[in-house]
Amino acid sequence: MIKSLCSLILLLSFNLLANKPFPNVLQLAPNQSSPTANLNAVKWMAGHWRGEAFGGITEEVWSAPLGGSMMGAFKLVVDNQISFYEIEAISELNGSLIFQLKHFAKDLKGWEEKDDTIDFPLVKVTPNKVYFNGLTLERVNNDEINIYVVIEDDGGKTEQKFNYKKVK
Template structure:
């Protein structure tokens, strides 16, 4: 019995700890007021490593009520996939949106679908969207935490980027 309780406790704490840097938008939650100037530090050309390859994100400065980005994962000298999207100013808050594309630029989501993440909060050096967190480490380093769901499993993945 003690072993079973120990295993259950370990599973519970490892699941909880796995998502310590991201938050879920609360059901019936209210989006906070925010503007693009509060997240403009995300702009820049960023490179890092993840999924056994090189990751690259390029973020534009705020313009036209949005910040646009492109992402690619390169492994063994070949592009694995791309993402295009941005952070948009909508009314008095922000929304993070993206679309995935294979290395042949064929979309993963349906034509008119995007992955949308509502703003949860901005605290100190972190911007929390629904299951996405941007963290400013310094003017030349950021972390992006993403909750990835695949085959019934949920995992928080950390992308560490250095400014190019």
């Protein structure tokens, strides 16, 4: 009986771990509000960052906090050609934070509708991670960060990791 109970608990534990599809991102629960936070939680993002993803070189440049927001720009270069850009902002909103972005093709034509943005409300802040709904910023050290984001495509949803080193 005890052996069966232990086996069941072990099986349930493995199933719970297996059902956590995205280990580095969090989602807001239904009716959950974003916690109180300000830009001090993410000011370490300011700077010029470079890494590799999607078969190319990725780059992000973030401004220091000013006017209640931080401004960011992303680009992906594959085979020495621009693949796409993003304009990003982390803003203080209603006593919390929101991460917003818009995608642009290499000719700067927008992917989203004119007034639409992709919004990631804040879920949780820890000393080295800031969790937005489906996107996580992680400070590894002063010269390295990781960004995890859930991306949806024809094959379903996947978690993509972007590892960046500070450009000096």
